[in-house]
Amino acid sequence: MTPEVNSEQAALWNGPGGHGWAAARDMVDVVLQPFEDLLVAAARERPRTGVLDVGCGTGGVTRAIAAALGDVPCVGVDISWPQIAVAQESTNVRFVHADAQVHAFEPQFDLIVSRFGVMFFDDPVAAFRNLGKAAKPGGELRVVVWRGKDENPFMTTAERAVAPLMPDLPTFDADAPGPYGLADPDRARKVLDDSGWTGVDIRKVDLTCTMPEDVLPTYLTMLGPVGRALQPMPEHERAEVLGTVLRAFEEFVQDGEVRFPTASWEIRALTPL
Numbered sequence: 001m002t003p004e005v006n007s008e009q010a011a012l013w014n015g016p017g018g019h020g021w022a023a024a025r026d027m028v029d030v031v032l033q034p035f036e037d038l039l040v041a042a043a044r045e046r047p048r049t050g051v052l053d054v055g056c057g058t059g060g061v062t063r064a065i066a067a068a069l070g071d072v073p074c075v076g077v078d079i080s081w082p083q084i085a086v087a088q089e090s091t092n093v094r095f096v097h098a099d100a101q102v103h104a105f106e107p108q109f110d111l112i113v114s115r116f117g118v119m120f121f122d123d124p125v126a127a128f129r130n131l132g133k134a135a136k137p138g139g140e141l142r143v144v145v146w147r148g149k150d151e152n153p154f155m156t157t158a159e160r161a162v163a164p165l166m167p168d169l170p171t172f173d174a175d176a177p178g179p180y181g182l183a184d185p186d187r188a189r190k191v192l193d194d195s196g197w198t199g200v201d202i203r204k205v206d207l208t209c210t211m212p213e214d215v216l217p218t219y220l221t222m223l224g225p226v227g228r229a230l231q232p233m234p235e236h237e238r239a240e241v242l243g244t245v246l247r248a249f250e251e252f253v254q255d256g257e258v259r260f261p262t263a264s265w266e267i268r269a270l271t272p273l
Contacts, residue, residue, distance in 0.1 A: 018083055034208070051075070128195035128196075129195040162226055207264070
């Protein structure tokens, strides 16, 4: 692995957080399928010679783009070894375990994509500047990031439900590395401008995600701060807390399916010619 500077994120994503997402890969890909479809469509808009997927996780988007483009080289990069280890089970796509903020990329990509993988950098300007070095002149950036937590109630329902029971759960600051790190479009635009990208275009994306209702308990116990807190609990305590959380999610359940609206930005930019 190349040097990394995002030490807190490395500890999280190479610890319980990363193992949880690795174990939940099939479920995560189902839930986030609409965003995979969006990025695959972006990749197919014009001929490509190389695609880099940043924060690729277990590689679902990378593999989907590779399948859509045929012989075009596609590379996924992630700081999380547990997720990269799962991704590397695929033999037709290259995956790299590295910190994308400092990894020495070759300038071989004309498209850089990410599905919720670029909000976690300790220094976003340095990170996007480094990603610019991975792009060919005129290379394109197409990344999806979350908008604010108030616009994504599903993402905070579990934390709000258990707040009286778990007052010490970690929270995410809007301007700190984390899921809402680029939620402010003005901040996101400044990061891209300051890192040397041009033609920055930020667009609202409002999509509905779904999962089978019987998958919801597994989803809640494997992912996020509540999931990590639940895992070491004694069985009777875990069952009590999970029951509280599941009741809070009843508003999203209908006819055996969990459906929830999401609010994100699609950020587009170019490297200078």
